[in-house]
Amino acid sequence: MSTEPESLPFAAYQNEIYVAGVGGARPAIPLTPSGLEQRASELLSPEAFGYVAGGAGTEATVAANRAALDRRQLIPRHLRGVASRSLETELLGTRLPAPVLMAPIGAIGIVHTDGELGIAAAARATGVPFILSTVSSNPMETVATAAGEVARWFQLYWPRDREVCRSLVQRAEASGYGAIVLTVDTFQLAWRPRDLEHGFLPFLHGDGIANYLTDPVFRSQLPVPPEEDPRPAIAHWAEVFANPTLTWSDLPFLREITSLPIVLKGIQHPDDARRALDAGVDGIVVSNHGGRQVDGAIGSLDALPTVVDAVGGDIPILFDGGIRSGSDALKAIALGARAVLIGRPYAYALGIGGSEALTDFLRGFLAELEITIGLCGLQRPSEATPELLTA
Numbered sequence: 001m002s003t004e005p006e007s008l009p010f011a012a013y014q015n016e017i018y019v020a021g022v023g024g025a026r027p028a029i030p031l032t033p034s035g036l037e038q039r040a041s042e043l044l045s046p047e048a049f050g051y052v053a054g055g056a057g058t059e060a061t062v063a064a065n066r067a068a069l070d071r072r073q074l075i076p077r078h079l080r081g082v083a084s085r086s087l088e089t090e091l092l093g094t095r096l097p098a099p100v101l102m103a104p105i106g107a108i109g110i111v112h113t114d115g116e117l118g119i120a121a122a123a124r125a126t127g128v129p130f131i132l133s134t135v136s137s138n139p140m141e142t143v144a145t146a147a148g149e150v151a152r153w154f155q156l157y158w159p160r161d162r163e164v165c166r167s168l169v170q171r172a173e174a175s176g177y178g179a180i181v182l183t184v185d186t187f188q189l190a191w192r193p194r195d196l197e198h199g200f201l202p203f204l205h206g207d208g209i210a211n212y213l214t215d216p217v218f219r220s221q222l223p224v225p226p227e228e229d230p231r232p233a234i235a236h237w238a239e240v241f242a243n244p245t246l247t248w249s250d251l252p253f254l255r256e257i258t259s260l261p262i263v264l265k266g267i268q269h270p271d272d273a274r275r276a277l278d279a280g281v282d283g284i285v286v287s288n289h290g291g292r293q294v295d296g297a298i299g300s301l302d303a304l305p306t307v308v309d310a311v312g313g314d315i316p317i318l319f320d321g322g323i324r325s326g327s328d329a330l331k332a333i334a335l336g337a338r339a340v341l342i343g344r345p346y347a348y349a350l351g352i353g354g355s356e357a358l359t360d361f362l363r364g365f366l367a368e369l370e371i372t373i374g375l376c377g378l379q380r381p382s383e384a385t386p387e388l389l390t391a
């Protein structure tokens with residue numbers, strides 16, 4: 001059995017940290033999920049922290065996401081020869097270094113001035129792809145340039161205006177985004193008490209609307225250019241952003257305007273998963289938007305097995321909602337997710353120390369995943385099955 005250090009490329013970070021402890025630099029962030037959130041709460045403005053940490057209503061679904069993960073426990077297997085491991089994962093025709101992506105997080109410029117440029121730099125440093133939100137703080141082309149060759153996808157909030165929709169999607173395709181992730185659970189913002197108490201919505205302050213302000217179709221609909229007066233642009237953004245009229249019958253339009261794979265994000269019900277499959281989508285993200293939309297909704301991990309059953313392996317299923325550690329990722333993978341999206345924790349890391357802190361966070365996450373997979377008796381994520389978990 002091979003024991004070369006290269007066989008555990010991510011876990012090597014653990015040794016780096018221990019050695020640094022005897023004289024070098026240690027990670028720039030707290031490494032426990034609660035410590036990370038606590039540090040972010042100390043450093044960010046109350047409005048920015050509330051926006052990231054908060055959820056819909058009583059935040060019962062934020063809690064349900066965690067409870068669903070905590071309820072299931074890993075049952076390690078031993079004496080299986082796991083010196084060599086690989087986290088490499090194939091997803092929509094791309095080989096990823098690990099089954100981990102950064103979830104779309106809108107208006108991330110409110111946590112750090114680098115915004116998505118910091119995300120792109122950390123993605124380059126680690127190979128972890130990111131999904132750029134429609135409501136990003138930097139224009140998608142600028143972020144694409146910063147990302148270089150690293151894999152990235154574009155998350156779409158389908159605007160009310162089809163021509164703006166077409167333009168956003170085609171810009172994403174032209175600037176090298178590898179898939180369109182259509183978020184279906186946010187055609188209207190939920191009742192979010194923390195933001196309401198602060199009277200804070202980043203977009204109305206002009207943060208998170210860069211893709212619209214740089215869009216030729218959107219701009220052509222404005223009475224004056226946003227550089228002259230941003231107010232009509234912000235008002236128009238509020239008119240076009242959300243689209244509660246969407247139905248399954250709109251999906252062929254998206255198929256028509258792009259040759260990229262289409263992934264639906266926000267699926268929780270098996271019937272919707274079957275519908276998505278019938279509609280010919282290329283992937284699904286089981287997600288409840290981090291408990292930010294329907295308060296009292298099912299914990300996302302509890303929805304995963306039924307969606308996996310409904311889809312029957314025909315298209316890859318991704319998962320998010322409460323992922324805080326490598327062990328959490330392994331649990332979702334064992335239940336049938338091909339990969340997981342990290343949400344809030346990476347926003348906290350970026351907020352604490354920009355792309356360097358985010359890189360440290362991602363390296364730690366990948367190290368923990370690689371270590372935990374081995375400690376559970378596996379060499380690669382694809383070997384994980386529901387038998388790895390308590391019911």
Ligand SMILES: Cc1cc2nc3c(=O)[nH]c(=O)nc-3n(C[C@H](O)[C@H](O)[C@H](O)COP(=O)(O)O)c2cc1C
Binds near residue numbers: 052287291292321
């Ligand atoms: C501050 C914040 C902004 C978000 N913005 C978007 C977005 O623009 N588009 C989207 O599809 N999901 C968005 N999400 C949802 C995430 O992509 C992801 O589904 C969620 O964060 C996962 O839950 P977790 O953070 O608890 O792990 C956002 C989440 C947060 C916390």
